[in-house]
Amino acid sequence: MITGTLKTAKSEEIFAAAQHLMPGGVSSPVRAFTSVGGQPIVFDRVNGAYAWDVDGNQYIDYVGTWGPAICGHAHPSVVRAIQEAAEKGTSFGAPCALENVLAEMVIDAVPSVEMVRFVNSGTEACMAVLRLMRAFTGREKVIKFEGCYHGHADMFLVKAGSGVATLGLPDSPGVPKSTTAATLTAPYNDLDAVRQLFETNPGEIAGLILEPVVGNAGFIVPEAGFLAGLRELTREHGALLVFDEVMTGFRIAYGGAQARFGITPDLTTLGKVIGGGLPVGAYGGRKDIMAMVAPAGPMYQAGTLSGNPLAMTAGIKTLELMRQPGSYEHLDRVTSRLVSGLLEVAKETGHAACGGSVSGMFGLFFTEGPVHNFEDAKKSDLGKFGRFHRGMLEQGIYLAPSQFEAGFMSLAHTDEDIDRTIEAAKAVLSKI
Numbered sequence: 001m002i003t004g005t006l007k008t009a010k011s012e013e014i015f016a017a018a019q020h021l022m023p024g025g026v027s028s029p030v031r032a033f034t035s036v037g038g039q040p041i042v043f044d045r046v047n048g049a050y051a052w053d054v055d056g057n058q059y060i061d062y063v064g065t066w067g068p069a070i071c072g073h074a075h076p077s078v079v080r081a082i083q084e085a086a087e088k089g090t091s092f093g094a095p096c097a098l099e100n101v102l103a104e105m106v107i108d109a110v111p112s113v114e115m116v117r118f119v120n121s122g123t124e125a126c127m128a129v130l131r132l133m134r135a136f137t138g139r140e141k142v143i144k145f146e147g148c149y150h151g152h153a154d155m156f157l158v159k160a161g162s163g164v165a166t167l168g169l170p171d172s173p174g175v176p177k178s179t180t181a182a183t184l185t186a187p188y189n190d191l192d193a194v195r196q197l198f199e200t201n202p203g204e205i206a207g208l209i210l211e212p213v214v215g216n217a218g219f220i221v222p223e224a225g226f227l228a229g230l231r232e233l234t235r236e237h238g239a240l241l242v243f244d245e246v247m248t249g250f251r252i253a254y255g256g257a258q259a260r261f262g263i264t265p266d267l268t269t270l271g272k273v274i275g276g277g278l279p280v281g282a283y284g285g286r287k288d289i290m291a292m293v294a295p296a297g298p299m300y301q302a303g304t305l306s307g308n309p310l311a312m313t314a315g316i317k318t319l320e321l322m323r324q325p326g327s328y329e330h331l332d333r334v335t336s337r338l339v340s341g342l343l344e345v346a347k348e349t350g351h352a353a354c355g356g357s358v359s360g361m362f363g364l365f366f367t368e369g370p371v372h373n374f375e376d377a378k379k380s381d382l383g384k385f386g387r388f389h390r391g392m393l394e395q396g397i398y399l400a401p402s403q404f405e406a407g408f409m410s411l412a413h414t415d416e417d418i419d420r421t422i423e424a425a426k427a428v429l430s431k432i
C-alpha cells in the first residue's frame with residue numbers, strides 16, 4: 001500500500017506534452033483537475049478497486065471511470081468476453097444477435113423500457129430522447145433542472161451541472177440562443193416551480209428530463225414526493241416524464257432509480273454501466289413512443305458503431321455479474337459505511353460537512369447542508385474540497401476531482417479499502 005509523498009514526475013511530463021496536443025491536455029474537461037487545482041494524475045492501468053499511475057503510485061479508486069466500472073475495473077470475465085468477441089470482429093454495421101440479448105436484459109430490468117435503441121454515449125442518448133419527446137408530443141419546450149447534466153448537446157447547455165459548473169461557465173459560447181430558447185429550467189426538488197412552468201406555458205411543454213438521483217451537482221437525492229409529484233404533473237399536462245438514468249441505471253438498483261423508488265417514467269436514458277466500460281448509451285420506453293424512431297417511424301436517429309458486438313458483450317457480462325444475488329447489498333453496505341465514516345471523521349476534526357449515498361453512488365459536501373438543489377451545493381467550501389482532494393491523493397485515495405461530482409463504489413471494494421479510506425480522510429482532515 002502506498003504511503004507518504006506522491007511521485008509525479010512522469011504524470012507531469014506526459015500532461016505537459018498533452019497540453020500541446022489536446023485542448024487543456026485532456027479528452028474531457030473535469031479530468032484536468034481545474035476545479036481542485038494541481039497536477040492531474042496520468043493513469044497507467046486499473047484493476048478491481050485500484051488504479052496505478054505512470055509513476056507507480058497505487059490508489060483506491062472511487063471514480064470507477066465515472067460509473068461504468070461497477071464490477072471493479074478489468075473484471076476477468078468481462079475482459080475475457082471482450083477478447084473472445086473481438087476475435088469475431090469489432091463492429092458489424094449489420095444486425096447482431098448480441099443486441100437482442102442486451103435489449104432483453106434492459107427491458108426485463110427497467111420498468112419503463114418496453115423497447116430500446118442503442119447509441120454510443122449518454123450524450124447521444126439524451127440528445128435523441130429530447131428529439132423523441134418533441135416528435136411524439138408535437139411540442140417544443142422542455143424542462144430541465146439546474147445542476148442536472150444530460151450530456152453536452154446544445155439544448156441542455158443552460159445552467160448545466162458538472163463540468164460546466166466546475167469551470168464556472170453558466171452557459172457555453174457556440175450554443176445558439178435559438179437552441180436553448182425552448183429549454184426551461186427549475187431548481188431540483190422544487191415541485192412548485194415546475195407547476196408554475198406548466199401553468200405559464202400551457203400546452204407547450206413536451207416533457208421534462210431529470211437525474212432521478214443527481215450526481216452532476218455533487219450527490220443530491222430527490223425529496224419524498226418529488227418524483228411522484230413530477231409523474232402526476234406531467235400526466236396532468238399531457239407531457240412526457242424522462243428519467244436520465246445514464247448514471248443511476250443498474251447502479252442504485254438493478255432496475256435503476258425507477259425500480260428503487262417505484263416511479264415509472266415514459267422514457268429513460270441509459271449509459272455507463274450498460275456498456276461495462278466500453279462506449280454505450282441507450283434510450284427506451286413505452287412502445288407507442290419508441291415506434292416513432294426510424295426506421296419504425298419518422299424520427300431520424302442513427303449510428304455507425306451503435307450496437308457493436310464489443311460494447312454489447314461488455315454490457316451483457318457486466319449485467320450478468322450485477323444480477324447475482326448480493327451485488328447491490330454489497331454496494332449498499334460498503335458505500336454507507338464509507339459515507340458515515342467520512343462524516344464522522346469530518347465531525348471529529350471540526351469540519352462542516354454533509355453527504356449521503358444510495359447504493360453504490362455517494363457524495364460529500366463541505367457545507368453544513370442540507371443540500372436539496374444546486375444552489376445549496378454551491379455553498380460548499382470549494383477551496384477546502386481542493387485541499388482534501390490533494391491530501392487524499394497523497395494518501396493513495398483517488399476521488400473525483402470536483403466537488404460537483406458523485407463518487408462510485410464497485411463490487412471489488414472491500415471493507416479493508418473502506419477502513420483505509422476513512423483512516424486517510426482522518427489524517428487529511430486533521431491537517432487542512
Ligand SMILES: Cc1ncc(COP(=O)(O)O)c(C=O)c1O
Nearest residue numbers: 121122123149150151244246247
Ligand atoms: C446523468 C448523465 N447524463 C448524461 C451524461 C452524458 O454521458 P456521456 O458522458 O456518456 O456522453 C452523463 C455523464 O456523466 C450523466 O451523468
